[in-house]
Amino acid sequence: MSSGGAPAPVRASRRGGAPWLVLQLVLSGSLVLLFALPLYALFTYAKPAEIFSAAGDPAVRASVYLTLLASGIAVLAAVVLAIPLGYLLARRPFPGRSVVEAFVALPVAVPHLLVGLGMFFLLIPGSPLYRLTEALGLPVYDTIWGVVLVMVFVSAPYTVLASDLSFRATDLRALEAARALGAGPATAFLTVTFPAALRGIVAGLLMTWARAVSEVGGILILAYTVYPAGPYNGPVSSTVSVLVYDLFENGNLKEAAAVSSLFLLVAFTLFLAVRLAERSGRLPWGRGELVP
Amino acid sequence: MTSWTVEGIRSTVGDFDLGPVNLDLGPGGAVAVLGPSGAGKTTLLRTIAGFVPARHGRLLRDGVDVTRWPPERRGLGYVPQGLGLFTHRTVERNVSYPLEVRGRTDALRASRPLLERFGLATLARRYPAQLSGGELQRVALARALAAEPALVLWDEPWQALDVEARHQLSLVFEELRSGARIPVLIVTHDPSLAFSVADRFLVLRAGAPRFHGEPGALLQRPFDRFTARFAGYENVFDRPSLAQGGPGSLAAWLDARAGPGGVAFPRPAPALDPAAPGSWEGVVRVVRPTPEGLALTVAVGPVGVALRQPSTADGRLPGVGDRLRFDVEEKSLRPLEAEDEASGAAG
Numbered sequence: 001m002s003s004g005g006a007p008a009p010v011r012a013s014r015r016g017g018a019p020w021l022v023l024q025l026v027l028s029g030s031l032v033l034l035f036a037l038p039l040y041a042l043f044t045y046a047k048p049a050e051i052f053s054a055a056g057d058p059a060v061r062a063s064v065y066l067t068l069l070a071s072g073i074a075v076l077a078a079v080v081l082a083i084p085l086g087y088l089l090a091r092r093p094f095p096g097r098s099v100v101e102a103f104v105a106l107p108v109a110v111p112h113l114l115v116g117l118g119m120f121f122l123l124i125p126g127s128p129l130y131r132l133t134e135a136l137g138l139p140v141y142d143t144i145w146g147v148v149l150v151m152v153f154v155s156a157p158y159t160v161l162a163s164d165l166s167f168r169a170t171d172l173r174a175l176e177a178a179r180a181l182g183a184g185p186a187t188a189f190l191t192v193t194f195p196a197a198l199r200g201i202v203a204g205l206l207m208t209w210a211r212a213v214s215e216v217g218g219i220l221i222l223a224y225t226v227y228p229a230g231p232y233n234g235p236v237s238s239t240v241s242v243l244v245y246d247l248f249e250n251g252n253l254k255e256a257a258a259v260s261s262l263f264l265l266v267a268f269t270l271f272l273a274v275r276l277a278e279r280s281g282r283l284p285w286g287r288g289e290l291v292p
Numbered sequence: 293m294t295s296w297t298v299e300g301i302r303s304t305v306g307d308f309d310l311g312p313v314n315l316d317l318g319p320g321g322a323v324a325v326l327g328p329s330g331a332g333k334t335t336l337l338r339t340i341a342g343f344v345p346a347r348h349g350r351l352l353r354d355g356v357d358v359t360r361w362p363p364e365r366r367g368l369g370y371v372p373q374g375l376g377l378f379t380h381r382t383v384e385r386n387v388s389y390p391l392e393v394r395g396r397t398d399a400l401r402a403s404r405p406l407l408e409r410f411g412l413a414t415l416a417r418r419y420p421a422q423l424s425g426g427e428l429q430r431v432a433l434a435r436a437l438a439a440e441p442a443l444v445l446w447d448e449p450w451q452a453l454d455v456e457a458r459h460q461l462s463l464v465f466e467e468l469r470s471g472a473r474i475p476v477l478i479v480t481h482d483p484s485l486a487f488s489v490a491d492r493f494l495v496l497r498a499g500a501p502r503f504h505g506e507p508g509a510l511l512q513r514p515f516d517r518f519t520a521r522f523a524g525y526e527n528v529f530d531r532p533s534l535a536q537g538g539p540g541s542l543a544a545w546l547d548a549r550a551g552p553g554g555v556a557f558p559r560p561a562p563a564l565d566p567a568a569p570g571s572w573e574g575v576v577r578v579v580r581p582t583p584e585g586l587a588l589t590v591a592v593g594p595v596g597v598a599l600r601q602p603s604t605a606d607g608r609l610p611g612v613g614d615r616l617r618f619d620v621e622e623k624s625l626r627p628l629e630a631e632d633e634a635s636g637a638a639g
Contacts, residue, residue: 171374171376171379173372173373173374173375173376174376174377174378174379175376176338176341176343176363176370176372176376177370177371177372177375177376177377177435178376178378178389178393179342179343179362179363179364180341180342180343180363180364180366180368180369180370180439180445181364181368181369181370181389181390181393181435181436181438181439182364182390182393182394182439183364183389183393184362184364184393187393191378191389191392191393192378195378195380195381196378196379196380198380
């Protein structure tokens with residue numbers, strides 16, 4: 001082939017690529033800006049000294065601890081309950097599967113206060129479920145269990161949906177190869193299907209955690225104030241979201257902004273740590289999977 | 293060394309029925325399962341592997357009925373279509389997998405010789421996404437052999453391989469057969485692989501075996517358009533295309549001799565001289581070089597006939613637009629059976 005003919009399409013594609021790149025940058029940049037600006041406003045409204053001061057405040061620390069503990073338990077519940085449901089939806093056809101799939105996404109769409117009201121009607125004192133939770137030593141009103149219950153309700157769907165999609169995307173032929181090469185069904189699931197789906201599942205768990213810590217409405221009704229019970233043995237407190245809501249309602253805008261900024265830093269650190277660990281190949285699903 | 297017998301196996305996937313299939317695979321035997329898409333080739337492999345339950349019949353391993361055994365107990369080296377490599381595991385941990393699941397604590401070390409044998413030692417720490425097509429095939433085969441299989445099942449071994457990788461892989465198949473004497477069952481669409489590797493062909497059509505025998509028999513007697521093309525017949529015509537010919541045309545002459553599915557015949561050798569004898573005359577439409585010389589396509593009325601390169605005393609080569617005369621020997625014609633519509637549910 002002559003040397004004169006080949007480079008032309010490359011130059012043409014470069015020329016065509018620049019506007020496309022600009023368009024991508026503009027669109028993506030707009031969204032990142034939309035995310036960043038309100039957060040910037042929060043951070044600048046509260047001075048760094050106020051954020052440091054909030055971090056040192058025992059009441060704020062108790063609230064952050066309570067929020068992390070409750071959301072941690074909610075994520076654990078999602079691991080135990082939501083991943084199996086995601087697998088079931090992905091891999092086991094059954095009558096009414098589409099209905100269940102639609103139903104599972106419903107908690108995300110329900111207005112937050114209605115979540116609390118629904119829980120309240122379900123667990124109204126004297127009802128069978130109320131008596132059951134009391135008998136099991138898991139009282140929900142104004143305890144961490146109430147917080148966890150609401151958090152699981154509103155956030156577990158993210159893990160169900162992420163698991164469903166991730167399990168669907170795993171290569172069934174790899175699973176069959178594993179079986180034929182000597183792995184029983186459980187071994188094949190644990191060594192092939194689950195690790196291959198893990199990256200998506202972890203993304204779902206992160207979303208579950210994020211949604212759990214941001215919940216306000218349901219918690220306001222079920223556990224506005226949290227007294228020590230179960231795994232939470234700190235002072236009487238409330239979740240960060242409720243605390244910020246409370247501060248805002250009482251006109252303490254500076255303090256509300258400081259507490260919000262502090263918690264945003266905590267959340268950002270967690271997300272960044274997971275992403276960096278993923279990039280460095282230190283997470284179990286390895287680096288190779290990320291290579292296109 | 294293990295012998296396998298497939299005895300009247302039938303299975304069903306959705307509304308697709310396979311079988312009954314009968315097959316004997318002795319030590320070192322290699323059977324190529326052929327057939328158009330949807331004929332049931334992959335379903336047969338998955339039935340033998342135990343992923344599709346057999347409704348009838350038996351699978352015997354050295355005379356022991358293993359029909360109801362789960363896949364992991366059958367002793368297989370199974371390479372599914374697309375290879376089924378574990379994308380989250382490195383090359384070495386793919387290859388050592390069969391040893392790991394058998395509880396071998398030295399799985400990585402024990403699989404090292406296989407990595408070296410297949411030229412994968414330098415790629416041991418890479419992930420499948422970082423490998424080329426030929427390297428992926430080698431990983432899949434090394435992993436299958438790490439299981440020390442009593443039967444290798446391979447669905448489409450040569451997909452997306454370059455010429456050199458194909459050559460290397462055919463050497464491995466040869467070694468499997470003559471060295472370790474592991475029986476091999478391969479599903480392929482590739483005639484050159486099938487003819488170079490297999491000592492028997494099983495042709496499936498719409499889930500049923502249509503031919504089971506030596507490759508030479510299929511070369512001599514292709515029975516439908518698929519087998520004719522697979523056996524290298526380049527002139528394969530169906531009835532509707534022949535029906536377009538007028539009285540006295542080549543198409544009409546072929547139509548009178550065709551079977552329900554049409555007719556096939558090898559490429560005739562034409563003469564470039566217009567005055568040369570020959571019953572039919574055509575105009576060259578396509579000239580393409582092949583390792584065996586020029587391949588020509590000439591238009592003769594509504595049909596395009598593939599011809600060999602003419603031998604001319606002056607060494608002149610034909611070009612597009614030249615007129616050629618040729619004969620089609622009646623004894624070279626292979627009347628073809630009608631092909632069933634592929635049922636589509638299975639590969």
